[in-house]
Amino acid sequence: MFILLKRVIRLGWKNFSRSTGLSLVGIVVLMATIFLTTSLLLLQEITQEIVKDIEEKADISVEFNLAAPEERIFRVKEDLEEEFDLVAINYLSREEVLEEFKRRHRDDPVMMEALDEVGNPFSAILNIKAREVQDYREVSDFIRRNHSDIISDIDFYGRKEVIEEIFSVTSRVQRSIIIASIILGVIAVLIVLGTTKLSIYSIGQEIKVMRLVGASNWYIQGSFLTQGFITGLIASLASLFLLLFLSFAIYQGYNIFNLDLEKHILGNFSLILLLQFGTGIGLSLFASIVAVSRYLKV
Amino acid sequence: MIIFNNVSKKYPAQVDKKEKTVLEKVTFQIDKGEFVSIVGRSGAGKTTLLELILGEKRPTEGTVLFDNQDVSKVPSGKLYKIRKRIGTIFQDYKLLPSKTVYENVAYALEVTGAPEEEIKRDVPEVLDLVGVLDQAHQFPRQLSGGEKQRVAIARALIHQPDVILADEPTGDLDPYHSREILNLLLNINRMETTIVLATHDKEIVNSIGKRVITLQNKEVVSDIKEGRFRL
Numbered sequence: 183m184f185i186l187l188k189r190v191i192r193l194g195w196k197n198f199s200r201s202t203g204l205s206l207v208g209i210v211v212l213m214a215t216i217f218l219t220t221s222l223l224l225l226q227e228i229t230q231e232i233v234k235d236i237e238e239k240a241d242i243s244v245e246f247n248l249a250a251p252e253e254r255i256f257r258v259k260e261d262l263e264e265e266f267d268l269v270a271i272n273y274l275s276r277e278e279v280l281e282e283f284k285r286r287h288r289d290d291p292v293m294m295e296a297l298d299e300v301g302n303p304f305s306a307i308l309n310i311k312a313r314e315v316q317d318y319r320e321v322s323d324f325i326r327r328n329h330s331d332i333i334s335d336i337d338f339y340g341r342k343e344v345i346e347e348i349f350s351v352t353s354r355v356q357r358s359i360i361i362a363s364i365i366l367g368v369i370a371v372l373i374v375l376g377t378t379k380l381s382i383y384s385i386g387q388e389i390k391v392m393r394l395v396g397a398s399n400w401y402i403q404g405s406f407l408t409q410g411f412i413t414g415l416i417a418s419l420a421s422l423f424l425l426l427f428l429s430f431a432i433y434q435g436y437n438i439f440n441l442d443l444e445k446h447i448l449g450n451f452s453l454i455l456l457l458q459f460g461t462g463i464g465l466s467l468f469a470s471i472v473a474v475s476r477y478l479k480v
Numbered sequence: 481m482i483i484f485n486n487v488s489k490k491y492p493a494q495v496d497k498k499e500k501t502v503l504e505k506v507t508f509q510i511d512k513g514e515f516v517s518i519v520g521r522s523g524a525g526k527t528t529l530l531e532l533i534l535g536e537k538r539p540t541e542g543t544v545l546f547d548n549q550d551v552s553k554v555p556s557g558k559l560y561k562i563r564k565r566i567g568t569i570f571q572d573y574k575l576l577p578s579k580t581v582y583e584n585v586a587y588a589l590e591v592t593g594a595p596e597e598e599i600k601r602d603v604p605e606v607l608d609l610v611g612v613l614d615q616a617h618q619f620p621r622q623l624s625g626g627e628k629q630r631v632a633i634a635r636a637l638i639h640q641p642d643v644i645l646a647d648e649p650t651g652d653l654d655p656y657h658s659r660e661i662l663n664l665l666l667n668i669n670r671m672e673t674t675i676v677l678a679t680h681d682k683e684i685v686n687s688i689g690k691r692v693i694t695l696q697n698k699e700v701v702s703d704i705k706e707g708r709f710r711l
């Protein structure tokens with residue numbers, strides 16, 4: 183059995199190397215398909231991290247009228263604590279906001295001078311941190327509904343729009359990648375199928391002899407499936423090296439959104455391997471099986 | 481060993497072609513160790529008859545038994561087990577041009593999973609037996625027709641088959657080489673290997689003096705133990 187397996191693999195390699203040109207085209211298209219499939223996974227990971235990062239930074243700042251009495255502000259705080267499951271709610275009085283401003287601009291004499299003339303222009307603020315980003319709308323509506331008379335501004339919509347925009351862009355990119363992957367996958371399958379078909383035709387005489395001398399169907403078919411397996415394996419390995427090269431050598435230089443690509447790739451390495459080899463070998467083997475069942479008469 | 485029982489083979493009608501009957505109710509039996517010549521004009525169905533034994537084609541009616549096994553009922557995935565017990569020789573030799581004589585014969589053992597030691601031991605022996613050991617490292621294009629057919633016989637013999645099916649093995653050879661090949665087949669037959677020779681070569685058939693089955697108009701018209709070519 184082992185001898186036969188060894189010979190089937192050897193014959194498969196021979197079939198592969200006999201049609202190097204077409205095999206290479208198949209490998210390149212498979213590589214592109216694998217690369218896109220893997221990028222889908224990475225894109226999802228990266229989107230989640232960006233959104234998580236934005237969500238962590240998200241909060242609501244409620245600015246009160248200058249005339250709003252402190253006891254009313256505390257009532258707003260208490261109402262919110264009763265009504266919602268908040269992570270944090272911090273009150274900054276007008277004086278504390280002023281102090282904070284002064285601290286930040288202490289090296290700016292023009293600003294300090296202007297402040298001395300104006301007095302304290304700042305409102306008291308409630309900083310609210312909700313558990314989920316979608317809770318902010320309810321918190322905001324609640325404040326507007328019940329305490330609109332003392333509110334000057336509620337700042338949260340900007341962040342929500344950013345998050346929604348990220349989801350929208352990501353979803354569009356994902357859809358495009360899925361469509362491109364499917365198209366490339368179909369092309370890859372057709373190329374591998376064509377390569378296997380050509381191999382079958384080019385060694386038609388040899389196949390006939392194999393049958394005559396008693397080679398099993400498994401042996402004859404196995405060599406072509408091996409050819410497909412080799413194509414898929416090489417495409418998967420090449421795609422993996424390309425991914426590692428691009429991630430570590432090029433993208434490391436551009437630190438967009440503080441993304442750690444290395445972490446994402448290494449953290450999901452087994453899944454990436456499975457995806458890469460599954461897509462590459464799976465598609466290629468599928469194409470070989472179709473070619474063998476359609477064109478190989480045993 | 482081989483039994484044809486009321487075997488008919490018809491090819492279904494196709495566009496511009498009517499249904500074609502190649503064999504009609506053919507019945508005969510070939511026993512182990514026999515040398516049988518199947519004779520008939522070109523298109524008489526000799527090759528189809530051999531293909532039915534190999535399971536390459538299935539009979540439209542009747543049964544073909546090989547060692548009590550109905551070949552037509554053997555699933556295609558299991559046919560190789562029968563083919564391993566049959567050596568086949570063709571008029572056009574069917575040697576692989578990119579392989580040497582040694583490799584052509586060794587290939588028959590390789591694809592059936594024989595160990596390397598067995599291949600190294602048996603191939604030179606069989607090449608010696610058919611008289612082409614000296615050409616072991618030559619390619620088919622460097623050989624004469626007779627030598628090519630010897631290599632084909634060596635390849636057919638390498639499995640030590642129970643039966644050798646020879647389809648017009650002397651068709652492309654001159655009388656001298658034809659005689660050589662026939663003698664080789666007769667020698668192999670003396671070693672108890674059944675030989676089924678399909679031919680329309682009158683001289684060859686008449687010189688053998690063994691059983692002759694004659695096919696004419698799709699049917700067996702004669703089956704004579706020490707027969708001659710009569711058409």
